[in-house]
Amino acid sequence: xxxxxxxxxxxxxxxxxxxxxxxxxxxxxxxxxxxxxxxxxxxxxxxxxxxxxxxxxxxxxxxxxxxxxxxxxxxxxxxxxxxxxxxxxxxxxxxxxxxxxxxxxxxxxxxx
Amino acid sequence: xxxxxxxxxxxxxxxxxxxxxxxxxxxxxxxxxxxxxxxxxxxxxxxxxxxxxxxxxxxxxxxxxxxxxxxxxxxxxxxxxxxxxxxxxxxxxxxxxxxxxxxxxxxxxxxx
Numbered sequence: 508x509x510x511x512x513x514x515x516x517x518x519x520x521x522x523x524x525x526x527x528x529x530x531x532x533x534x535x536x537x538x539x540x541x542x543x544x545x546x547x548x549x550x551x552x553x554x555x556x557x558x559x560x561x562x563x564x565x566x567x568x569x570x571x572x573x574x575x576x577x578x579x580x581x582x583x584x585x586x587x588x589x590x591x592x593x594x595x596x597x598x599x600x601x602x603x604x605x606x607x608x609x610x611x612x613x614x615x616x617x618x619x
Numbered sequence: 620x621x622x623x624x625x626x627x628x629x630x631x632x633x634x635x636x637x638x639x640x641x642x643x644x645x646x647x648x649x650x651x652x653x654x655x656x657x658x659x660x661x662x663x664x665x666x667x668x669x670x671x672x673x674x675x676x677x678x679x680x681x682x683x684x685x686x687x688x689x690x691x692x693x694x695x696x697x698x699x700x701x702x703x704x705x706x707x708x709x710x711x712x713x714x715x716x717x718x719x720x721x722x723x724x725x726x727x728x729x730x731x
Binding site for chain 2: 538547555595606607609611
């Protein structure tokens with residue numbers, strides 16, 4: 508069945524790197540996503556990676572995909588207080604956003 | 620600037636009341652979605668619509684119905700609200716071939 512799992516909480520010191528991990532079960536996933544939800548807001552797409560890629564970098568964000576282990580990670584370099592949010596891992600089996608399966612979300616909190 | 624709006628940010632209803640949650644998008648998207656978000660459970664799809672008057676059940680449709688009379692508007696209806704429907708409700712939209720779902724800010728519904 509379809510399942511996306513991630514830990515519920517992560518606490519990181521300001522300025523350190525944050526690494527949020529996710530595992531998924533569907534080997535036919537086409538796109539894997541990271542969405543961010545700030546307090547009191549809806550979800551916003553942060554980044555995505557196509558399943559034939561291993562890595563994608565975008566400024567402070569690095570996404571790593573291990574397709575063999577069905578493991579996806581999001582690394583945020585130089586974590587800032589504005590990075591406090593819930594981060595959702597998600598997968599899609601087709602080439603559109605018609606059916607996206609979301610994980611439970613990881614709440615990232617930043618310590619001073 | 621893309622926009623998905625939801626009719627209320629906060630709503631308090633009594634058990635047994637009929638509840639309407641409205642969602643409007645201004646991007647001419649074909650697909651629209653209703654999710655509920657609960658701590659530790661992530662986002663669960665209630666209903667999905669890929670065209671006017673078309674709908675598909677998601678993972679948890681029981682106790683809900685939907686209406687899509689116009690392309691830009693997707694309504695979620697709780698025929699007889701119950702306390703276990705207290706939750707955050709998120710609406711989203713996407714184009715037929717788009718990779719991203721765009722989310723509204725959410726409606727926090729409390730049923731007492």
